[in-house]
Amino acid sequence: MKVLFIVSISIFLSSCAASYNQQILKDATSKLERDKGVFISTPRNGWYGKIEYKNSGKMTANAVKAAFSRFSNSVYISEECVGLECLKTAVTTKYAYYVVPEILHWEDRATEWSGIPDRIDVKISVYDIASGSEISSTVITGTSKWATFGGDHPQDLLPEPVNYYVQSLY
Secondary structure: OHHHHHHHHHHHHHOOOOEEEEEEEEOOOOOOOOOOOEEEEOOOOEEEOOEEEOOHHHHHHHHHHHHHOOOOOOEEEEOOOOHHHHOOOOOOOOOOEEEEEEEEEEEOOOHHHHOOOOEEEEEEEEEEOOOOOEEEEEEEEEEOOOOOOOOOOHHHHOHHHHHHHHHHHO
8 A cells, every 4th residue: 555655646746847858959169258248039939730829939038038147137138030130230249149049849738637748849049149150059848747737838848948058058
């Protein structure tokens, strides 16, 4: 009976934690300098099937901004810039780094009753504005916990892995 109880508790606790994975596409050769300005583009909204998740691009940019704000007092999100289009026009006197988040997958499920977890895949690329060269790039994957009890969404999967990635850059 004790063994059954311990196994049941272990299964329940393991279902209460979101899981994250990070695939480094380009490893940073040197650390970013603290207090250098960071210019962030806003990614296009995420889609799953025919469903567009409104404001998912803005929420992703905000999570990236929050992570970089721990290391720089000058962090700016541009809603006009998407992708690399602003790399050459970003103000080099104020910003040293250009960050391009891209939503690859955004899936919001009713996990509490379907058992299907929320899922995100977000690519984040960091560029040196002065040279235009890519400093680092990664794909972050997050899957929500099974026992959500309602209220969890894909954007809730962003802060922890984004903070971890940005911290690794400094």
